[in-house]
Amino acid sequence: MADVRLEGLSKAYGTIQVLRNIDLVIDHGEFVVFVGPSGSGKSTLLRMIGGLERISGGRLLIDNEVVNDVDAADRNLGMVFQSYALYPHMTVRENLAFPLRMAKLSKAEIDTRVAQTASLLQMDHLLDRKPRHLSGGQRQRVAIGRAIVREPKVFLFDEPLSNLDTELRVQMRVQISKLHKQLGNTMIYVTHDQIEAMTMADKIVVLKDGVIEQVGSPHDLYHNPASRFVAGFIGSPKMNFLGGKVEAAHESGMDVRLDAGAVVCVPVEPDKSLVGKPITLGIRPDDFSPSSAEKDIAIDLDLDFVEHFGSVTYVYGNAGKEAVVAKASKPDPLKGSGKVRLAASPADCHLFMTDGKALRRLHAPANWN
Amino acid sequence: MRLKRPTSTNLILNLLVGICALILAFPLVWIVMTSLKQQAEVMTWPPTFLFVPTLDNFRVLFDVAQAGATSYGTIKVDFLTPITNSVVIALGSVIISLLIGVPAGYVLARRDIPLKEDIAFFILGFRFAPVLLVVIPLFSVFQAIGLYDTYIGMIWVYQVVTLPMIVWLSRSYIEEIPKDIEEAAAMDGAKPVRVVLHIVLPLLKPGLIGASLLIFLLAWHNFALGLILSSTKAPVTVALLKLLNPGVQFYPVMAAGLVVTMVIPVILIVIGQRHLERGLTFGAVK
Numbered sequence: 001m002a003d004v005r006l007e008g009l010s011k012a013y014g015t016i017q018v019l020r021n022i023d024l025v026i027d028h029g030e031f032v033v034f035v036g037p038s039g040s041g042k043s044t045l046l047r048m049i050g051g052l053e054r055i056s057g058g059r060l061l062i063d064n065e066v067v068n069d070v071d072a073a074d075r076n077l078g079m080v081f082q083s084y085a086l087y088p089h090m091t092v093r094e095n096l097a098f099p100l101r102m103a104k105l106s107k108a109e110i111d112t113r114v115a116q117t118a119s120l121l122q123m124d125h126l127l128d129r130k131p132r133h134l135s136g137g138q139r140q141r142v143a144i145g146r147a148i149v150r151e152p153k154v155f156l157f158d159e160p161l162s163n164l165d166t167e168l169r170v171q172m173r174v175q176i177s178k179l180h181k182q183l184g185n186t187m188i189y190v191t192h193d194q195i196e197a198m199t200m201a202d203k204i205v206v207l208k209d210g211v212i213e214q215v216g217s218p219h220d221l222y223h224n225p226a227s228r229f230v231a232g233f234i235g236s237p238k239m240n241f242l243g244g245k246v247e248a249a250h251e252s253g254m255d256v257r258l259d260a261g262a263v264v265c266v267p268v269e270p271d272k273s274l275v276g277k278p279i280t281l282g283i284r285p286d287d288f289s290p291s292s293a294e295k296d297i298a299i300d301l302d303l304d305f306v307e308h309f310g311s312v313t314y315v316y317g318n319a320g321k322e323a324v325v326a327k328a329s330k331p332d333p334l335k336g337s338g339k340v341r342l343a344a345s346p347a348d349c350h351l352f353m354t355d356g357k358a359l360r361r362l363h364a365p366a367n368w369n
Numbered sequence: 370m371r372l373k374r375p376t377s378t379n380l381i382l383n384l385l386v387g388i389c390a391l392i393l394a395f396p397l398v399w400i401v402m403t404s405l406k407q408q409a410e411v412m413t414w415p416p417t418f419l420f421v422p423t424l425d426n427f428r429v430l431f432d433v434a435q436a437g438a439t440s441y442g443t444i445k446v447d448f449l450t451p452i453t454n455s456v457v458i459a460l461g462s463v464i465i466s467l468l469i470g471v472p473a474g475y476v477l478a479r480r481d482i483p484l485k486e487d488i489a490f491f492i493l494g495f496r497f498a499p500v501l502l503v504v505i506p507l508f509s510v511f512q513a514i515g516l517y518d519t520y521i522g523m524i525w526v527y528q529v530v531t532l533p534m535i536v537w538l539s540r541s542y543i544e545e546i547p548k549d550i551e552e553a554a555a556m557d558g559a560k561p562v563r564v565v566l567h568i569v570l571p572l573l574k575p576g577l578i579g580a581s582l583l584i585f586l587l588a589w590h591n592f593a594l595g596l597i598l599s600s601t602k603a604p605v606t607v608a609l610l611k612l613l614n615p616g617v618q619f620y621p622v623m624a625a626g627l628v629v630t631m632v633i634p635v636i637l638i639v640i641g642q643r644h645l646e647r648g649l650t651f652g653a654v655k
Contacts, residue, residue, distance in 0.1 A: 050556060051555070051556075052552050052555065052556070071555075071560070072552070072555040072556055073555050073556075073557075073558045073559055073560050074558075076558070077556060078556065079552075079553065079556040081549045081552070081553055082549075083547060083549045085547065085549035085550045085552065085553035086550075086553075087550060087553075087554070087568060088550075088572065089571045089572055098554070098557055098559075098567070099557035099558055102554075102557055102558035102559045102563065103558055146553075146557065147556075150557070150558065156556075
C-alpha cells in the first residue's frame with residue numbers, strides 16, 4: 001500500500017514524444033483508472049510506473065521515494081497484463097508461488113500464501129493445472145492471483161479484461177472492485193473502455209495524445225467535463241454536439257443561438273469576450289425528454305432509426321445538419337420515421353469553446369457521495 | 370473436414386509416395402547390404418540380393434588387435450579413435466555453441482543494440498562462406514599457434530559451422546516467447562538473470578534440443594575441416610576416406626563404417642525426439 005506521485009513525467013522514443021509533462025497524485029488506497037483512446041499513452045504511463053519503460057523526464061515517486069532508476073523487480077508492484085502472461089511451463093500453483101520464490105520466502109510461508117490467494121479467487125481446484133488447460137476467465141484469475149500473492153504496494157492492471165467476452169468482463173469487473181475493497185491497496189488500472197472507468201474508479205485520468213485532459217471522480221467527469229473531448233469520451237451513447245453562436249453573456253449564463261434557430265440561455269460562468277463567437281452546445285442523450293417546459297430547448301428531429309434496449313430506447317436522427325441521439329422514455333410514438341420534437345433543460349447543457357475547453361457550469365448536480 | 374478422394378487417385382498418390390521412398394531409401398539399403406556382404410559378393414555383376422550376411426566387416430572395423438585379418442586380405446583399421454574424436458568434437462562444438470550462441474541470440478532477439486540486423490547477418494554470413502576458402506589459410510595459422518590436430522582447435526573451428534545456426538535458431542525461438550512473460554517475471558521480482566534461468570530457458574528447452582540435434586549433425590557430417598586441420602584427432606568422416614586405399618578398395622568394410630557413422634545420429638534423434646515437445650508456449654498469452 002502506497003501513494004504514487006508523478007512529477008512532470010515524460011516519455012520520448014527518439015524524437016517522438018508520447019507523454020508530456022504528466023503531473024498526478026495517486027493517494028494511498030485509491031483506485032485510479034487511466035482511460036483514453038488508443039495511442040493516448042495510457043499503457044506507456046502504466047509501464048513507466050511499473051518500471052518496464054524507462055522514464056525520459058520528470059520524477060516518479062512511490063511512498064515519497066524517487067524510483068526513476070529502480071528496477072521493475074525491486075519496485076514491489078504487482079501487474080496484470082492484457083495477455084495474462086502466465087508462465088506456460090508452470091502449474092497454477094507454481095505460477096502463484098513464483099513471486100514468493102523470487103522474494104525468497106520459506107516453503108511453508110509460500111504454501112500458506114498460495115492457498116490463501118487461491119481461495120480468495122476461488123481457484124483452489126485449478127492449482128495443479130497448466131495454463132493451457134484453463135479457460136480465458138480462469139487464466140485471468142490466475143494472473144490477478146499472481147499479482148496479489150506477494151501483497152505488493154501497488155497493483156497495476158493493463159487492460160486486463162479486454163480479451164474476455166462481455167458477460168465475463170462484467171463479472172470480473174465486479175470481482176476486481178470487490179478485491180479492491182477487500183485488500184484496500186492502491187490500484188492503477190488502464191482501459192479504453194469508459195464503462196470500466198466509470199464503474200470502478202475512485203479517480204479517472206483521461207489521457208489524450210500524451211497529455212492529461214482531465215482528472216476527477218467519475219461523477220465529475222460526467223457532469224463537469226473539462227473539454228469537449230472528455231465530454232464525448234465519457235458517457236454512452238456519446239454526448240450530442242450542436243453548433244451555435246453566443247448572443248449575449250449575463251449573470252445567469254450565456255445566450256446561445258443554435259444553428260437550428262432556437263435561442264437558449266445556458267447557465268454557465270459568463271464570458272463577455274465570447275459574444276458573437278461560434279460555440280458548441282453539448283447535450284447528453286439521456287437529458288432529452290419529450291415533455292416541453294417553456295424554458296426548455298426544443299429540437300425537431302428527423303428520425304433516422306430507433307434502437308430498443310428493453311429498458312431504454314434511443315432515437316437517432318438529424319436536427320438540421322447535425323446528427324443527434326436521444327433517449328426516449330416512450331418508444332411507441334417514435335416508431336418508424338418522421339419528425340419528433342425533443343426537449344432538454346438548459347441546466348443540463350454544456351458549452352464548449354472553439355478550442356474544445358468547457359465553460360464551467362453553474363448548476364452541476366452535487367456529488368454522488 | 371475429411372476430403373473423400375476416389376480410390377484411383379488414392380492409388381496413384383500412394384504409388385508416387387512409394388516411388389519417392391524407394392528412391393530415397395535405395396542408397397541406404399544398398400550401403401547396409403554392402404556392409405553385410407563379402408568382398409567377392411560386392412564385385413559380382415549382376416548384383417546379388419540374396420546372400421548369407423556376415424558381420425565380419427564390422428569386426429574388422431573395431432578389432433584392432435587382430436589387425437583386421439579378413440578372408441580377403443589384411444587391413445589395419447582403427448575405427449574407434451575417429452568415432453571418439455567425432456563424438457568429442459561434435460559434442461564439444463554443440464556445448465560451446467550453446468554457451469555462446471544462446472546469449473547472443475537472446476541479445477539479438479530482445480535488446481535494442483545499434484546495427485543489430487547487420488550483426489545478425491554478419492554471423493549468418495559465415496554459413497555462406499565456402500569452408501575450403503578458409504581452411505587452407507587456417508592450416509598454416511593453426512600450425513603456427515599449436516592448434517593443429519587438437520580437440521580445442523577443432524571445436525573452435527567447428528563454430529564456423531555450428532555457432533551461426535544456434536544464434537539464428539535461438540533468436541527466432543526467443544522471439545516466439547511473448548515479451549509479456551519476461552516482463553511479468555520482472556514485475557514478480559525476478560532480476561534479468563533469474564528471468565532467463567527460470568522463465569526463458571525452460572521455455573526454450575524443446576527448441577534448443579532440436580537445434581542442438583541439428584548442429585550436432587552438421588558437425589558430425591563435416592569433412593573438409595577435419596581433413597585439413599587434423600590427423601590423429603581426425604573425425605570419422607575423414608577415417609572413412611582412408612579406407613579407400615590406392616591399392617585395394619575394401620568396399621564392404623567402408624560400407625560397415627558408413628553404417629556405424631549413420632547409426633549414431635539416428636540413435637540421438639530417436640532419443641531427442643521425446644523431448645521435442647511441441648507447442649509448449651501455448652496457453653501463455655490470451
